[in-house]
Amino acid sequence: MSTIAIIGPGAVGGVIAASLLKSGHEVTLCARRAMGDVTVSLLSGDIKLTSPVTTDPAKAIAVDWVLVATKAYDAAGAAAWFPQLVGPRTRVAILQNGVEHRERFAPYLAAEKILPVMVDCPGERPSPDRIVQRGPGKMVVPAGAAGADFVQLFANSGLDVSATGDFTTAVWRKLCLNAPGAINALLLKPTGVFHDEAAAQLAREMIRECMAVGRAEGAILEDALPDQLLAGFRAAPRDGINSLHADRAAGRPMEVDARNGAVVRFGRKHGIPTPRNEMAAILLAAM
Ligand SMILES: NC(=O)c1ccc[n+]([C@@H]2O[C@H](COP(=O)([O-])OP(=O)(O)OC[C@H]3O[C@@H](n4cnc5c(N)ncnc54)[C@H](OP(=O)(O)O)[C@@H]3O)[C@@H](O)[C@H]2O)c1
Incomplete structure (x- = not known):
């Protein structure tokens, strides 16, 4: 079991959180505003997000994995969480669209901490209390030690997560x-x-x-x-x-x-x- 913080529990972050909870991981949600009860409708059924929610970056504690699932333009806000969440052994996966995952977070993190993720995980948040998975979730990461650990993290999650030698x-x-x-x-x-x-x-x-x-x-x-x-x-x-x-x-x-x-x-x-x-x-x- 790994400790995981998800920065940005929106459509993608919510589906990922529910999938990781289902497979027994300890998940903390890092949100920029208070959240009430949220139910995530995964393709496999509904899951209530029971994870602790924190809205204050100063109160976060270091975890094994930080998963960033904000929109790309919210990188600076997401980075405000790093000083507390990221310890010497923490890895930071960037679950965003585009091709500049590393460049976007280079001002805030050492390059070896960053794992870019191609995320193809259709989801939406039709209301504040509901997140819906709209299709099979797939993620691809670069091959290597961090990529292999990321793939392992999602074993039994119901998501198709793989590493590739050709991330480009x-x-x-x-x-x-x-x-x-x-x-x-x-x-x-x-x-x-x-x-x-x-x-x-x-x-x-x-x-x-x-x-x-x-x-x-x-x-x-x-x-x-x-x-x-x-x-x-x-x-x-x-x-x-x-x-x-x-x-x-x-x-x-x-x-x-x-x-x-x-x-x-x-x-x-x-x-x-x-x-x-x-x-x-x-x-x-x-x-
Ligand atoms: N949704 C999809 O189907 C899909 C599919 C493939 C790829 N993607 C990519 O995945 C990424 C995430 O997309 P999404 O659809 O999940 O976006 P989203 O539903 O808008 O979720 C982003 C979340 O980040 C939160 N956030 C923003 N700044 C924050 C901060 N400083 N601290 C904590 N939380 C913060 C937002 O909070 P608020 O609720 O307060 O706005 C929101 O809950 C994007 O790059 C998107 O292109 C999405």
Whole structure:
């Protein structure tokens, strides 16, 4: 049994917390505001989050694992927990979208403490007292000692957690999936918009830009990926709402810098033009 602190018990953090509780771990929830009773509806059934909740970083104590599950733009707030939670043997896993997990937390932690995680764990928090797992949860980490320990941590959790020797491909493949989500956020139209051929073609082009940049970073991405991703969007429920769209609709900040912004940044680094992702990033940032 390991001691685990989850910073950001939202949709992903709640599903992870419930999955770890189910497998017998000791979990503390680090939230920025008080939480009442929360029930997590996992695919395997409901679990009440019985974990202690702390809202004061100064009162946290060191644990074996810190799992950061805030949005990417809340990195500085998440880091306020590190001085108390992170001891000499603590590892810090970053469960966020994007490709810059290490860079985002480099100002706050030594590089060897950070384990980046590709998180594909569909979930939502429809009300303050309820978190719902929307599909099978998958996480991928880089191979190595920390990655192996992370995989072990999730044994019997019901989540598919694996280590890979090619983490670069794992995160860029996920970014290719996320990049066209900006179209939904700009139009405030759910996944069904990709049945429109012009919107679908724009999505393919945004994915191709992301692929070109990802390949320059060393990711292995097959030519058929844009069509595969579009086929997935078209097979999904038409009323599905991605997090960028949900955040814009709710007037919350959006993770556009970690998503389309990253495509543009890494594109500049390699001299690869990314005009569609750049326009999306500029328009969403301006909102
Ligand atoms: N949800 C999904 O289906 C999904 C799937 C794949 C990847 N992801 C990625 O996973 C990450 C987390 O997403 P999410 O959907 O779980 O977001 P979320 O539901 O918004 O949860 C984030 C949580 O972090 C909390 N938080 C923010 N600052 C904090 C701080 N300083 N201390 C403690 N807690 C803090 C928020 O608190 P408040 O409640 O006060 O706002 C919220 O509860 C993102 O990078 C997202 O892109 C999400």
